[in-house]
Amino acid sequence: MRTLIIIPAYNEELTIGSIVALAKKYGDVLVVDDGSSDRTSEIAQKAGAIVIRHKTNSGKGAALRTGFEYALSKDYDVVVTIDADGQHNPEEIPYLVEPLIKGEADFVIGSRYLNGSKKKIPLYRRLGLWVLNKSTKVASKMEVDSQSGFRALRRKALEKLNLSSSGYAVETDMVINAREQGLRIKEVPISVRYDVPNKHKKNPVSHGLGVLASVVGLIGYKRPLLLFGVLSLMSFVTAGVLAYLALQPYYHGGRVFLTQAIGAGIFTIIGIQLFVAGLTLNVLAKMVRE
Template sequence: MHNNTLIVVPAYNEELTIGSVVALSKKYGDVLVVDDGSGDRTHEVAISSGAYVIKHPRNMGKAHALKTAFRYAFEKGYEVVVCIDADGQHNPEEIPKLVEPILKDEADLVIGSRFLEDSKKNIPIYRRFGLKILNATAALTIDGVQITDFQSGFRAMNRRTLEEILKLNGDGYSMEGEALVHLAEKGIRIREVPITVRYDVPNKHKKNPLSHGLELLGGLLGLIGYKRPLLLFSTLSLIAFVIAGGLFLWAMTPYYEEGRVYLTQALGAGIFTIIGIQLFVAGLTLNVLAKMVRE
């Protein structure tokens, strides 16, 4: 496994944990750390721990760091690539568990899932709830593939998968989700294995969890809008109609007693009704266009 395997570690200001991640990972393959413009000693610690290091001149985001690593892996001829986070949340000792199905030719992409067997017991309740929403939304974008952990960053892939991912142009964390949609469409065999995750590591949130989650949800809704526009716009249309109905009932509250209506609420009901109609028509139109493009 060692000679043909590259362990990819995208890192940004992870001097406290990068050393141990590299030290534990390098017995399973070569380790490449992509220092994404860190302002601390991530670069120096990674090198002293035995990793190859590519340093971005500025912070460009996780997707760019992964793209840099994937291009390196492809150019150097690696057959297996493993992605693992630099903050110590993932256990490098579980790398063989992800690589094994690939070496046995049972999968092209293996995802470490926090929601299989006993993995999920370590997840804080608020994160588990948020991840469930994201995974349920993501399921609407992928046909025929059951994935429990859409946003896991602990993955292993073969060279065919690597080639397909290099064709993508995803930004930020959304690349992890967009890649799965693209790969599923290309017939990549995707499999999950259970992993353990730590949430007591330092610097574990580079972004506010809520804003990060909303960013991911926005990206997934964009994918649904592309793949299933009628579903997305019909849902939004229904929400608009429900709001319109609520405002209409509110507007009519004083009518039977006083013979008048609340004009502001009535106007709001009319506006949301128009919005609902426009959203539904837009969904129908985009659904037809999407089918034409795919055909």
């Protein structure tokens, strides 16, 4: 089976050469340089990779879409994606490809949670990943290592995926898409390391919140009734609390607190509108899918 290893990269001149060199043993290597300002492209080419360069930084999702389009145009049977920062070990590529070759899966995710590697994940990352994994489960009804960039897909899966995310939410987008298309998803254990040169390219808090916001947006797009239903419930709960605070003095011989009563009415109206919006968008989403 013809295999293409896709490496999305942004300012990874310190690690890209070794990742390419190790990955080449298992297939052709494509580096999608997402607008780097360093020597990422030059070093990747010297190491033996095919290089496609974006003029500007467009995000990991955009880089992966470029790679997937290339793989389809060149008739590759299997695609492996691996991060360029050195967190993943290219020597483990056969572990991800094996279930595809055996026909056991269409989409394989390298998981940090199956062999104890999660113990190496810093605590703040572990907490963030837990939130993102649970959010992905809400959208896809499947709990996996949703943010792992070490993955393998059959051509069949590539042809069916319709990705809209440009940033790091593409990892979740792929899982949701795969579930909607009825693709067989399997996880295999991988190792991971965090003592890499560029581990803090982005502020972890702002980065995590940005990814979470994108994931919530995907939930709203894929399962609008769920998202708007939760928001509606929160509005009704707030209305109930305000109504209790407004009426409590009345039952003790006092007056009704007008401000709280007005607030309860406003949040009740908001809750009704959110629920109706969720129902409407849910019907539209089903029509689009069909």
